[in-house]
Amino acid sequence: MGPATVEELSVEQMRAGFVDWLTNEASALQEFREERVEPIEERWARSARFMGMLYDAGWNRQGWPREVGGVGGPAILRNALYDELERAGYRVPDQYIQLEVQGPALMKFAPHIAAKLMPAALRGDEMWAQGFSEPEAGSDLASLRCRAVHDGDEYVINGQKTWSSYAVSARWMGVLTRTGTPESRHRGLTMLEVDLQSPGVEVRPVALANGLNEVAEVFFDDVRMPAENLIGEENGGWAFAMYLLQFERANYGWMRQAHISRRLTELASHVTDPDRLAASTLGGAWLANLALRTRSGETAQRLFAGETIGPEASIDKVLLAQAEQSMNDAYRDLLPAEFEFGTEKHDEIWRSEWYYSRAASIYGGAGEVQRGIIADRLLSLPKER
Amino acid sequence: MSHADLTGDEAAALRESVQTSIARLGDAEAVADNIGALDLFNEALPALAVFFEEFGRHHLVSTLIDALVAHTLGLESAAVAYALPRCGIADPPGAIRGGSSLRVDAVLRAPGALPSNAVVPLEKGAVVVPLSQLRTTTADGFDRNGAWRRIDGELPEVEVTVVDAADWARAVALARLSLGSEILGVALQINAIAIEHVTSRHQFGKPLGSFQTVRHRLAEAHVAIQAAQTVLNLGWTAAATSTITANDVAVYAVAAKAAAGRAFESASRTANQVCGGLGLTAEHSLPVLVRRGSALNVLLGDPTDLTAAIGHALCAAHPMPLNDPLVSHDDRVGAH
Numbered sequence: 001m002g003p004a005t006v007e008e009l010s011v012e013q014m015r016a017g018f019v020d021w022l023t024n025e026a027s028a029l030q031e032f033r034e035e036r037v038e039p040i041e042e043r044w045a046r047s048a049r050f051m052g053m054l055y056d057a058g059w060n061r062q063g064w065p066r067e068v069g070g071v072g073g074p075a076i077l078r079n080a081l082y083d084e085l086e087r088a089g090y091r092v093p094d095q096y097i098q099l100e101v102q103g104p105a106l107m108k109f110a111p112h113i114a115a116k117l118m119p120a121a122l123r124g125d126e127m128w129a130q131g132f133s134e135p136e137a138g139s140d141l142a143s144l145r146c147r148a149v150h151d152g153d154e155y156v157i158n159g160q161k162t163w164s165s166y167a168v169s170a171r172w173m174g175v176l177t178r179t180g181t182p183e184s185r186h187r188g189l190t191m192l193e194v195d196l197q198s199p200g201v202e203v204r205p206v207a208l209a210n211g212l213n214e215v216a217e218v219f220f221d222d223v224r225m226p227a228e229n230l231i232g233e234e235n236g237g238w239a240f241a242m243y244l245l246q247f248e249r250a251n252y253g254w255m256r257q258a259h260i261s262r263r264l265t266e267l268a269s270h271v272t273d274p275d276r277l278a279a280s281t282l283g284g285a286w287l288a289n290l291a292l293r294t295r296s297g298e299t300a301q302r303l304f305a306g307e308t309i310g311p312e313a314s315i316d317k318v319l320l321a322q323a324e325q326s327m328n329d330a331y332r333d334l335l336p337a338e339f340e341f342g343t344e345k346h347d348e349i350w351r352s353e354w355y356y357s358r359a360a361s362i363y364g365g366a367g368e369v370q371r372g373i374i375a376d377r378l379l380s381l382p383k384e385r
Numbered sequence: 386m387s388h389a390d391l392t393g394d395e396a397a398a399l400r401e402s403v404q405t406s407i408a409r410l411g412d413a414e415a416v417a418d419n420i421g422a423l424d425l426f427n428e429a430l431p432a433l434a435v436f437f438e439e440f441g442r443h444h445l446v447s448t449l450i451d452a453l454v455a456h457t458l459g460l461e462s463a464a465v466a467y468a469l470p471r472c473g474i475a476d477p478p479g480a481i482r483g484g485s486s487l488r489v490d491a492v493l494r495a496p497g498a499l500p501s502n503a504v505v506p507l508e509k510g511a512v513v514v515p516l517s518q519l520r521t522t523t524a525d526g527f528d529r530n531g532a533w534r535r536i537d538g539e540l541p542e543v544e545v546t547v548v549d550a551a552d553w554a555r556a557v558a559l560a561r562l563s564l565g566s567e568i569l570g571v572a573l574q575i576n577a578i579a580i581e582h583v584t585s586r587h588q589f590g591k592p593l594g595s596f597q598t599v600r601h602r603l604a605e606a607h608v609a610i611q612a613a614q615t616v617l618n619l620g621w622t623a624a625a626t627s628t629i630t631a632n633d634v635a636v637y638a639v640a641a642k643a644a645a646g647r648a649f650e651s652a653s654r655t656a657n658q659v660c661g662g663l664g665l666t667a668e669h670s671l672p673v674l675v676r677r678g679s680a681l682n683v684l685l686g687d688p689t690d691l692t693a694a695i696g697h698a699l700c701a702a703h704p705m706p707l708n709d710p711l712v713s714h715d716d717r718v719g720a721h
Binding site: 268 | 580702
């Protein structure tokens with residue numbers, strides 16, 4: 001049974017009610033508690049079904065406004081959902097990552113697009129991807145070249161994106177394009193919502209080291225999008241990207257801490273009588289995640305209260321990478337036989353996660369970029385030159 | 386001022402008055418008296434963090450931790466006897482010998498006259514002992530200006546008073562938070578000195594701070610400091626919130642001191658490198674801070690001891706706290 005008066009729900013009530021629901025539905029939800037060695041497309045298909053159930057019961061509509069398919073209530077309730085999912089042993093569907101990263105920015109810069117696309121995304125019917133990085137324009141995002149030309153009531157897109165998470169299965173992609181001159185840097189960028197089923201779009205999966213097609217290259221060959229798919233203003237794409245990156249660098253950390261916390265508990269259950277070094281490795285990973293949990297939770301509250309986090313989000317992002325990597329390194333270091341040579345299903349899942357954790361200091365602005373932002377904007381150090 | 390938390394404005398105002406008072410009086414004991422730090426023990430525990438941070442920044446030695454511990458144990462006054470740290474072994478400073486006498490070997494901080502009693506931790510719990518029965522020598526080792534004293538000797542068990550176990554557990558948690566905040570202040574000042582140094586000094590025709598390696602190291606130290614600040618805030622707030630269990634407060638305090646220690650290690654290693662030879666001279670402002678932070682870092686567990694304690698608790702499936710940072714402090718039950 002879903003909640004009746006969502007608007008009045010507190011975080012505590014949301015947590016308690018949702019945990020009750022998960023407990024009551026445990027047998028129907030069994031398949032979503034399982035970690036499987038499977039192609040990531042199948043993992044997404046499973047998590048899409050899970051989202052459908054959460055949608056029908058009303059839980060994943062909480063904290064999203066009615067205009068976008070939600071049932072209202074404070075946005076922070078969404079974070080409580082992710083936390084309780086992992087605590088109860090469920091992997092948070094990857095789809096929520098894009099919803100959390102792009103959703104708030106879309107609602108602010110293009111409410112008409114948010115209203116049109118979000119209900120299907122919340123139901124798990126359609127996945128989203130984002131198109132930022134390009135070859136030679138990753139850390140140096142403002143040098144991107146994927147071109148969009150305003151032609152009557154359409155935009156025509158030509159170029160390439162890369163490292164696009166979920167693009168293999170996604171229907172919609174927010175694409176940062178160049179509408180200004182090649183020299184216009186961040187001033188000549190425009191954000192467009194692109195239907196990946198359009199003629200001229202080609203998605204090529206990139207298998208990562210763990211074998212999963214988590215990311216893809218996406219090519220655009222005279223792809224035509226209606227002008228109403230413009231997000232924000234023409235040549236105003238940088239403002240959208242910077243707004244969005246606050247959520248990618250900070251609120252995404254909240255989703256990951258919930259997962260790290262679950263995996264740490266699991267790791268600890270496999271370790272008996274550790275020596276000082278092993279115990280300290282484990283405790284250090286717990287501490288790194290406590291810092292991430294506390295800071296990212298507070299940052300989420302500030303973001304949802306409308307505050308601008310700006311460069312401080314880079315600290316959250318560095319803490320995220322530290323927590324992800326120290327937990328996965330702890331597994332490798334404390335259970336080396338299982339990690340290196342184990343043939344059980346869960347051994348492969350740990351190896352796969354370990355490799356994924358290496359990306360935590362690369363995606364959403366590499367660790368070097370974050371340290372540069374901290375040095376410039378928070379410490380006011382002399383600029384690199 | 387609420388019991389559990391300090392608003393940003395309140396903390397900033399308090400910090401300003403502590404800084405002004407330090408500039409005027411130059412002595413931690415006088416500053417604590419002047420601003421009434423002891424009144425905060427019951428009124429607004431997290432406000433103490435501001436005092437400890439500022440004492441750390443200005444490398445001032447206070448007896449505020451001793452007063453806080455004594456207050457928590459219901460004592461008039463007493464110095465805290467800290468274990469002499471040995472790598473990986475948490476030897477208690479005091480040990481009961483054969484059921485009739487107590488052997489003591491420990492260090493304490495005494496910037497002024499020695500109090501009459503010390504609180505001596507045992508393997509479990511702690512006892513209060515009269516200092517007059519023990520030998521006291523100076524112990525100004527690495528931290529030359531830390532007012533360290535070593536106490537040792539043996540005394541009959543009849544002369545010691547056992548303190549309440551629950552009170553002692555809380556006192557240790559509060560002492561760890563206090564030390565953590567003082568260490569954080571040291572780390573903040575060290576990073577500030579390093580930032581100033583690399584901004585004003587030039588090599589190859591440009592500021593040292595424009596080299597990426599230097600910038601990134603300082604950024605990493607800053608992240609460690611911010612992480613420690615976050616966990617310290619969590620610990621102080623938890624200690625002042627009546628609905629949070631003693632176990633949770635104890636774990637947060639262990640985590641907070643470990644985080645502060647790691648931040649100090651990061652900041653001091655970085656500063657000792659980027660300040661170059663100048664930072665190693667006797668007249669530079671770094672050494673006194675590096676020495677202070679190093680000594681504080683080993684009291685009541687160094688970062689490795691403390692994270693190991695967390696790791697052992699995790700493996701033993703000991704109940705671990707789970708804070709809810711999605712709930713603003715003001716909404717927390719029992720926060721006022």
